[in-house]
Amino acid sequence: MAELFNSAIEALCDFVEDQHNEKIKVIKDIAAAAVGISILLWVIVIGMELWRVLVD
Incomplete structure (x- = not known):
């Protein structure tokens, strides 16, 4: 379950910011x-x- 949340967070981050961002x-x-x-x-x-x- 935690891995699913991690994948969702990473996908959302990639959607919001496609350039390298330290945050x-x-x-x-x-x-x-x-x-x-x-x-x-x-x-x-x-x-x-x-x-x-x-x-x-």
Whole structure:
């Protein structure tokens, strides 16, 4: 889901500004970082659930 939002943000940025713009680059970097954080949190939750299942 986060990757879909990232793709939408990037497409919207490309539509609004087709020339190189440092502000657009920052916006795209933040959107990509949000995807990375979402993946990291997903891995942590899966790890916690596996731990709970295997220990109990």
